[in-house]
Amino acid sequence: MSETSPQPRIISGETGWYETDLPRVIRPYRSHPLRTLAAISLVLAMASLLGISSAYLVIEREQPLDAVTIGPWHAYPKAGTAEADPYSVAIYTRGAVIPLASGEGLALVAREDSAGHLLDPTCVYRIAGQTPSARLWTLTAVDGRGDLVETLSGRVHVVSQNLLRAPDGTFEITAATAPHSGNWLPLAAEASASDGLRFVLRLYDAPVTTGAALDGVSMPVIERTGCP
Amino acid sequence: MTLSPRFTLTVGILATLCLAAIIHILVVLSIPRNVQHSAYDNIASYGTDRQFNLLPDVKPGQEVLPDLDPAMKHAACRFQLDDGPVLFDASIPVSFWSIGLFNAAGEAVYSLNNRTAGAERLSMLVLTTQQLSILRENPPENLEDLIVIETPEPISGFALLRAYVPHASRAEEVDGALQAARCGTI
Numbered sequence: 001m002s003e004t005s006p007q008p009r010i011i012s013g014e015t016g017w018y019e020t021d022l023p024r025v026i027r028p029y030r031s032h033p034l035r036t037l038a039a040i041s042l043v044l045a046m047a048s049l050l051g052i053s054s055a056y057l058v059i060e061r062e063q064p065l066d067a068v069t070i071g072p073w074h075a076y077p078k079a080g081t082a083e084a085d086p087y088s089v090a091i092y093t094r095g096a097v098i099p100l101a102s103g104e105g106l107a108l109v110a111r112e113d114s115a116g117h118l119l120d121p122t123c124v125y126r127i128a129g130q131t132p133s134a135r136l137w138t139l140t141a142v143d144g145r146g147d148l149v150e151t152l153s154g155r156v157h158v159v160s161q162n163l164l165r166a167p168d169g170t171f172e173i174t175a176a177t178a179p180h181s182g183n184w185l186p187l188a189a190e191a192s193a194s195d196g197l198r199f200v201l202r203l204y205d206a207p208v209t210t211g212a213a214l215d216g217v218s219m220p221v222i223e224r225t226g227c228p
Numbered sequence: 229m230t231l232s233p234r235f236t237l238t239v240g241i242l243a244t245l246c247l248a249a250i251i252h253i254l255v256v257l258s259i260p261r262n263v264q265h266s267a268y269d270n271i272a273s274y275g276t277d278r279q280f281n282l283l284p285d286v287k288p289g290q291e292v293l294p295d296l297d298p299a300m301k302h303a304a305c306r307f308q309l310d311d312g313p314v315l316f317d318a319s320i321p322v323s324f325w326s327i328g329l330f331n332a333a334g335e336a337v338y339s340l341n342n343r344t345a346g347a348e349r350l351s352m353l354v355l356t357t358q359q360l361s362i363l364r365e366n367p368p369e370n371l372e373d374l375i376v377i378e379t380p381e382p383i384s385g386f387a388l389l390r391a392y393v394p395h396a397s398r399a400e401e402v403d404g405a406l407q408a409a410r411c412g413t414i
Binding site: 039042043044046047048049050051052054055056058059080081082084086087089090092093094095096097098099100101102103104105107135136138140146147148149150151156157159161200202204205 | 236240243244245246247248249250251252254255256257259260263265266267269270286287288289291293294295296297298299323324326327328329330333334335336338339340341343344388390392394
């Protein structure tokens with residue numbers, strides 16, 4: 001029909017402004033309450049999802065932010081004190097963890113070996129070198145959640161006082177499921193790679209309980225010597 | 229006028245990110261206040277307050293509190309300074325022991341080990357500034373020998389005593405020493 005054919009545009013009166021073929025910027029805005037509501041709810045839902053899941057991930061990783069790192073070892077000297085950052089406060093209170101206070105000692109955790117690979121409880125590791133000076137230290141193997149695990153010998157740790165050492169004071173510990181000669185740190189008897197592994201080195205009565213004193217101290221290296 | 233779809237999308241994404249950051253911060257800050265079982269609560273299940281309660285040995289599958297050293301034996305004592313000053317007194321015959329004082333939020337307030345204690349015997353008095361000034365008017369004769377820890381506020385908290393067990397044959401001796409440790413009034 002002739003009425004439907006394109007006509008020269010004549011804007012007459014107010015209704016003409018609602019023509020859809022006007023350029024977008026000068027087209028009048030008519031709000032759609034439902035669309036606005038949908039947009040706001042989408043923003044709210046996405047923001048809650050992002051905010052809560054990112055908080056959960058950071059807390060669940062159980063790695064406080066202000067770590068002091070020496071090779072594969074991490075220490076959190078400020079966690080569990082009044083100066084702790086909000087993340088480590090959340091992590092420590094959620095886990096009901098009682099930290100080693102600075103007058104007692106310092107705990108260092110390794111989640112990776114010196115080459116940067118995640119520790120695997122089915123592998124064999126060589127932990128060698130020396131620790132910062134401490135009156136006593138213990139090395140414990142725990143799983144990825146920080147829990148102790150059953151081992152073949154029933155022992156889950158080695159103590160500095162019972163170590164065999166080289167004449168120059170360095171030591172070499174073999175961490176493995178099966179018994180080894182020398183210093184043996186037993187790992188989980190029945191473990192799969194997904195269980196995870198952490199080494200926890202606790203230095204008792206050590207001068208290096210503050211972060212600054214940890215710069216330049218020598219820590220043992222962790223080398224993977226074999227995997228099944 | 230109408231906003232272009234691209235502009236609307238950008239504003240939407242920015243709003244989402246800002247809101248997500250705010251929610252993230254709120255969640256992290258609210259966790260400590262909403263924790264069901266703090267270390268302070270957990271310790272209450274091992275005995276009454278104001279006395280050292282021996283915690284079971286740290287063994288796989290039966291850990292009483294997370295992150296304790298299996299080479300050590302532990303005893304814990306909950307206290308509230310509102311009920312009066314707390315005196316810690318222990319004599320543990322091993323090469324290493326240490327005590328940490330924590331408030332109800334689990335923050336370390338004070339800590340020492342057997343070398344920094346300066347004596348074989350642990351004698352430590354924890355009290356508020358106000359309680360100390362009252363005590364000074366009529367001091368007990370051994371006040372000079374005590375390690376006095378003054379807190380500005382009457383805190384609630386707990387003390388964790390760790391004792392190194394050099395050998396399994398010494399375990400009973402250490403158990404006895406930890407059970408004999410005192411945590412109570414002067």
